[in-house]
Amino acid sequence: MRVAxxxxxxxxxxxxxxxxxxxxxxLVKRYRDRYARYAARMxxxxxxxxDAVQDAFxxxxxxxxxxxxxxxxxxxxxxxxxxxxxxxxxxSHREARPLGMQDEAIAGxxxxxxxxxxxxxxxxxxxxxxxxxxxxxxxxVLKHVEEMSYEEIAxxxxxxxxxxxxxxxxAYDRLRAQLKELS
Amino acid sequence: xxxxYHPLVKQLLDGELTFANLPPELxxxxxxxxxxxxAIDRTPVAFPAALDERVMAQVRxxxxxxxxxxxxxxxxxxxxxxxxxxxxxxxxxxxAAAAVAFVVVRPRFETAALRAPTYxxxxxxxxxxxxxxxxxxxxxxxxxxxxxxxxxxxxxWTTTVALPLGQHQYAFLVDGVRWVxxxxxxxxxxxxxxxxxxxxxxxxxxxxxxx
Numbered sequence: 001m002r003v004a005x006x007x008x009x010x011x012x013x014x015x016x017x018x019x020x021x022x023x024x025x026x027l028v029k030r031y032r033d034r035y036a037r038y039a040a041r042m043x044x045x046x047x048x049x050x051d052a053v054q055d056a057f058x059x060x061x062x063x064x065x066x067x068x069x070x071x072x073x074x075x076x077x078x079x080x081x082x083x084x085x086x087x088x089x090x091x092s093h094r095e096a097r098p099l100g101m102q103d104e105a106i107a108g109x110x111x112x113x114x115x116x117x118x119x120x121x122x123x124x125x126x127x128x129x130x131x132x133x134x135x136x137x138x139x140x141v142l143k144h145v146e147e148m149s150y151e152e153i154a155x156x157x158x159x160x161x162x163x164x165x166x167x168x169x170x171a172y173d174r175l176r177a178q179l180k181e182l183s
Numbered sequence: 184x185x186x187x188y189h190p191l192v193k194q195l196l197d198g199e200l201t202f203a204n205l206p207p208e209l210x211x212x213x214x215x216x217x218x219x220x221x222a223i224d225r226t227p228v229a230f231p232a233a234l235d236e237r238v239m240a241q242v243r244x245x246x247x248x249x250x251x252x253x254x255x256x257x258x259x260x261x262x263x264x265x266x267x268x269x270x271x272x273x274x275x276x277x278x279a280a281a282a283v284a285f286v287v288v289r290p291r292f293e294t295a296a297l298r299a300p301t302y303x304x305x306x307x308x309x310x311x312x313x314x315x316x317x318x319x320x321x322x323x324x325x326x327x328x329x330x331x332x333x334x335x336x337x338x339x340w341t342t343t344v345a346l347p348l349g350q351h352q353y354a355f356l357v358d359g360v361r362w363v364x365x366x367x368x369x370x371x372x373x374x375x376x377x378x379x380x381x382x383x384x385x386x387x388x389x390x391x392x393x394x
Contacts, residue, residue, distance in 0.1 A: 121222035177186040
């Protein structure tokens with residue numbers, strides 16, 4: 001029995017550009033959650049991340065003809081989402097709500113002292129991360145949440161490895177100062 | 184009080200050094216740093232199914248909009264098939280005329296020069312600032328890529344950046360937290376409600392020129 005192969009990203013993009021708008025749902029389904037955690041940690045809440053991902057998908061559709069390498073749609077979409085997250089963080093001087101729901105659950109009465117302590121550490125770290133620049137927070141999230149190497153981050157973002165390291169090391173120092181203040 | 188981590192502790196956090204290889208006098212600092220970084224929330228995030236339909240509803244609206252269709256048509260690339268019917272003697276005549284024209288009227292520009300970057304000096308007045316950098320589409324909005332240095336004039340910062348031909352958006356980052364547009368340059372909407380400054384580098388004899 002012959003099993004139909006799913007269309008590659010490049011093939012899907014070609015069909016959309018030829019006028020088959022509904023094919024875009026394939027790309028949305030394929031990549032809707034891939035960078036969800038990145039966006040949530042960048043913006044401080046899953047709700048803000050959902051808005052950002054939605055905007056990024058619509059913007060990607062509008063600019064689809066500019067996607068030079070349709071087979072690498074995922075990487076191109078990530079850059080649009082990342083720009084959206086940067087713009088949101090620059091715009092919003094208000095305090096983004098830290099991810100606290102999971103922490104509240106962990107800190108319930110049946111939890112051990114160690115778990116409560118870890119939840120408190122997490123909350124404090126989230127508050128300190130709020131005070132990083134978008135660029136510092138970006139590299140921190142990609143390295144320590146998405147657990148990517150500097151080389152992988154460089155390939156994804158187009159920045160050089162030395163530049164990423166410098167940004168990360170400044171972020172460490174800034175976090176240390178903030179954690180000292182918040183603890 | 185010194186707030187910077189020791190370079191070896193940073194290497195530990197980067198995963199380039201093991202805790203066992205950390206000198207004993209740095210282990211307390213390293214342990215504390217690992218504890219903080221280990222506290223980051225790595226819980227996977229998944230969006231509700233309604234997201235897909237919301238995106239597709241907007242996409243369908245954009246697809247139907249005449250302005251959206253025109254915009255995508257302008258941005259899209261197309262293959263154009265051009266055919267000529269020429270007689271051999273006419274082709275030879277045209278080639279000879281082109282060769283004469285090339286010798287008599289030399290091209291006034293060189294492709295290599297056009298590809299060469301143009302050095303653009305950014306000047307920004309920020310009295311009291313501790314750091315200033317310029318980030319933009321030319322350096323992937325990397326705030327660390329182009330720091331400005333203070334000049335002899337109090338409050339005036341400057342740097343020179345090599346830019347390719349074309350239009351570039353940028354903004355200044357003051358003290359690592361505050362984004363400011365260039366008061367001496369035009370601005371455009373960044374698509375997300377903020378403004379970015381714009382510099383255009385245009386072709387000129389022997390290279391480029393910032394506008």
